[in-house]
Amino acid sequence: MSDILIPQNEAAQTPLMRQYWAAKRQHHDALLFFRMGDFYELFYEDAKVASRELQITLTARDREKTQPMCGMPYHSAESYITRLLRKGYRIAICEQMEDPKLTKKIVRRDVIRVLTPGTAIDPALGSSENNYLAAVHVAGGMVGLAYLDLSTGDFRATEFSGATALLQCADELQKLGPTEVLASASNPLLSESKELAEALGRARTKTSVDDWAFTTDYAIPLLERQMGTMSLEGFGLAQHRAAAVAAGVVIHYVRQTQQNDAGHVDAIRYYERSQHMHLDQVTVRNLELLDPIFTDAGTEATLFRTLDCLMTPMGKRLLRSSLLRPLLEAADIQQRYDAVAEAKQNLIQREQLRRSLGGILDLERLLARISLDSAGPRDVLAMAASLKHLPQLCRDVAMLAAELWRGAYARLDTLEDLCAAITKTLVAEPPLTLADGGVIAAGVNKELDELRDISHSGRSSIAAIEERERQRTGIQSLKVRFNSVFGYYIEITKSNLAHAPADYERKQTLVNAERFTTPELKEYETKVLTAHERSIDIEKQIFAELRRQLMENSGRIRKTSAVVAEIDLLANFAHLASLRNYTQPQLESSPVLEIAAGRHPVIECLMEEAGEGRFIPNHLYLDSEGPSLLLLTGPNMGGKSTYLRQAALLAIMAQIGCFVPAERMRYGIVDRVYTRIGASDNVARGRSTFMVEMMETATILNTATSQSLILLDEMGRGTSTFDGLALAWATVEYLHARVGARTLFATHYHELTILAEQLTKLKNLRVAVKESPQGIVFLHSIEEGPANKSYGIDVARLAGLPPQVIQRARQVLKQHERAERMNVAVETEAPLQMTMFTPLSQHVIDRLEETDINSLTPLQALNLLEELKAEIKAGQAGAAKA
Structure with a gap:
């Protein structure tokens, strides 16, 4: 936001506004939330911005409305602050540093914290998200x-x-x-x-x-x-x-x-x-690991959501981090497999483990709130409620024998001393804040207990004093009362003034009565009036000491939180393996990728939830010795992209230690997954769809190794047919000869399928399709061999294009196919026939040399061929007559 214009005439400002501008000068680039009693107020340009962004009423401090202002109750400000932070604003919190009741001067105010989008502890932040x-x-x-x-x-x-x-x-x-x-x-x-x-x-x-x-x-x-x-x-x-x-x-x-x-x-x-396995942001986006490409698809259409059956927020964040950085060390991966396999086989122990995890809240974020002094009593008590589950979790982990489970047991600090300290210090149901007291349990502090007794026994003490004074003076109408102006007093009617003791000090005269005080009543008044404030001060001191004790042990809490996350992740993988029939992958030293009856984890779950039947499994085999490159052809909507993504997702799942949806999987470590899927552009940087495609392809060809996994989907579709085919052709040859990576290459260029005859490590696959008089049926299975056509018009018909468009498209397609066949005829048969008629053949050759064949559209080429064909036919007839 722009700098605020600060008035120069400070002498004309009220003390309050001088205080405001002093804070604003120091934080001119932030919205200043200025505490005034029970409200946060914003002034001038800050007020206009907040009113617009939060849709709250804009008022003014003066009738001329030259001093705009708006505000909100301090106890509900958090939601407003969150909304502004999410819009990218900085916020300076200017608090009252003194109790207004204890000072007769203007309350001192100061900025205690500047909240920015990157430093705010956003309560609305999802448990699996990082800020x-x-x-x-x-x-x-x-x-x-x-x-x-x-x-x-x-x-x-x-x-x-x-x-x-x-x-x-x-x-x-x-x-x-x-x-x-x-x-x-x-x-x-x-x-x-x-x-x-x-x-x-x-x-x-x-x-x-x-x-x-x-x-x-x-x-x-x-x-x-x-x-x-x-x-x-x-x-x-x-x-x-x-x-x-x-x-x-x-x-x-x-x-x-x-x-x-x-x-x-x-x-x-x-x-x-x-x-770690390297996944660039293009691959993370294309594979929808964390977020869906299309927002209307819903957050469930991601690998993260599919694998998220975790019990703790720390475990969810560890899964998210693992998906971005899968393991590379075979020993680390195998250790996870062993731990998951053991937990998968032990149903009772696994479920007990997950039950214990279910009671543990977000230890990391609770600790952060305590550290930044933004935690209330309930936050600290929530920490204790979570720590109570650690001893049982430790006993549950001790029952498992795999190396990772033993390591987790050895590192899991149950923090029982901290749990006891919290539960001993705080009441079972504390208020939201320390402001009104009632947070610290009885027996923690002797003085606090005495002050509470004074506050709670006020009426009985006053009644006792009143009864004693009546007995001493003999005045049965004597009353002991309290008001906010004069405090505690003894009231005696004027008819009984003669009986007032000499030690009574006159305090106030009324029409029909006199009010007095005594040294005892003064002392009691002092005790009662200060007891509440003093008790709150003591409670704040005790709470601060408890916070200090927790912060001294913050390292222990963070390490325990990390161990809990690891336990949760492994237990989650075991739960998924049992629930969804996932199998343990087998690690190999060679760069092989073999998947028997593999299933797409995300689509399978979505289909089951929607009741749409079972996912049709497919096989995959890639090996550096051959075939290392699979060329996949077939119609759109047939499942080519699903097949490609499935291979990558299973490789990533395997290398985070998760079992996979397949009957069997063997693989060598994948050092990086590359994807060139879909069409996108970047207009802001002046890059077309084709330029983005070529840059992504260049990255793959220049940096991939023999241990990489490459997915190329419809390369070359962003330019002319011949350019795209030529680039795709050359790319396939380069991948085969130079890179040697495990590669899946999906294409509509059927011409590429003949490369299988020339490249020893290339194998053709196609999407199975069943044709019928009513149209085509996608079988969603992959079989060997090249596809004979693309079925694009059939897919268009299924999409709902008008019948007239479909009919005309079939006619144009036939003309194009005929033109292509005629081109072949000119290149092969026509020259042989023309050698018999030298003058005519020379004429045809001249016309062909004058024409740029590559610049012709298929229909123009067809017309030219028809003309040449007619001339040849006429020449043959003339020669026959001669």
Whole structure:
């Protein structure tokens, strides 16, 4: 948002508005939520923006309406703040720093926190989603990337080098989808890559940070202090300065905006993309791993939703992360298989394990709220409610013997001391906030118990004082009362004033009575009036001490949370394997991919939920020794794309340790999955559909290895038929001769099928179709051999095109096919006939040389051939007469 014009004439402003503008000067780029009593108020341009975006009433502080304002109750502000953050706004929270009841001056106010899209702990954020704040640092030919989910403490960093470093960083950013990206305010290198500029622009918010924050002298020591270490060696960052600087900038920004040290962020993980199966953002999108390509398809049409039967939010986020970064080490994958297989076979133990997991809430986000001082009593009690399930979970895991289960048992800290501390300190059903007290349990603090006794026994104490004074004075009409102006007093009617004791101090005179006080009543009044405030102060101190104790053990809580996530993931895979008849893949040392009766995991689930019958399974066999390249032909809607995606999804499932929907699967490690599927363009960057297609294909041909898995669907359809065919032809030959990767190539170019006679490792497959007088029936199965036609017109008829269009299309198709046959005839038979009639043949040759055959449409070529045919026929007749 633009800078706010701040009035210069401060002398004419009220003290309250001078306070407001002082805060606004410091946070001119944020919407200032200014606390006034029970409301947050926004003024001037901030009010106009909030009123427009939130659809709330815009009012004014003056009759002339020169000071626009709007506001909302502070207790319901969270939902409004969330909506503004999701629209990309920054919000500065300006709170009252004093109790208005305890000061006669204007209440001191200060900005306690700046909320930004990347640092907000959004309560509306889904349990499986991450809210990443990222930073990019470019220096010395290296590109560092760091990103943090402040709501969970998940903190990671990586680094890129070489000529494609900026491009790699852009791809990683687009795959992560951070909400906010931090970048240097003036680094020219960030604009060198269009892809990186686009990735930065896709974030909901791009924030410029001062250049000095990106220096190694500032960023790296700051990161070391945050991690509580003298060196970053233990985190793998000592030799990766660009990544360490980016991580330091993230910490700098978090501390600056939160005005808090974010103690739960106490670890960072460095990774190389080569440590996992590489999936670029194109592949993640095309395979619909996390999000559907078409929003109207619903979120269920993704691999993540299909595999998500997890019991904890931490497990859901681990599954999401695993799908983006599948394993590469065969030993790690096999360990997961062993653990899943054991749990699959043990139904009772598996279900008991999942039952224990079901009681555990989001430990990571609860810890983050406690760390950032935004947790209420109920949040802390929810932490205890989750920790109560850990001992039983530990006993359940102990019953399993696989290596990963044993490791989880050894690392699972049950945190019983923290659970006991919380349950001992807090009442069973605490109020939402500390403001009104009643949070701390009885017996925790002696003074607090006494103050509560005073507050609760007020009436009986006053009644006792009243009865004693009546006995002492003999005045039966004597009353002890209280009002907010004079406090506690003794009231005696004027007819009984003569009996008032000498130690009574006159406090107020009424028409028919006098009011008095005594030293005892003054002392009691002081106790009663301050008891409530003092008890709340004590409760806040005890709660702060409990919070401090939890933060001292934040590392234990985070490690336990990570172990719970691993247990949940493995138990989930076992549950899926049992529920859906998934089988354990078999790892091989050679680059083979064999799938017997494989099923598409997402489509199978959607069909079952919709009651649409069973998914038809298919086989697949790829091997570096042959066939390494499968050429798939057949009609649209027949299942070619499904077959391609199914192969990739099963490979990804296998390498995250999940069993797969197939009778049998053998595979060698896949280092990267490439996809060239569908048509898209990028008008903003001046790239057509065909240009995007060629760039994606270029990436595949230049970077794929023999261990990769390549899916190419309808390559070359974005240009002319001959250009597209030529490019597809050359690409197939290059993949076969140079790359050697396991490749599935779906195409409508039937001409490519003859390559099976020339390329030893290429095999033709086709989609099975049954023809009938009523039309075609898709059998959705794959069989050997090339398809003889595309059935495009039949698919169009099924789509509902008018019969007149279908009929005319069949006529035009016949003309095109006839033209193609005539072309062959001219190239083969015609020259032989023309050698018998030299003058005529020369004439035909001259016409053909003068004509650019490739520029003719099929109908023009057909007309030319008909003319030449007539001339040849006429020449033959003339020669016969001669």
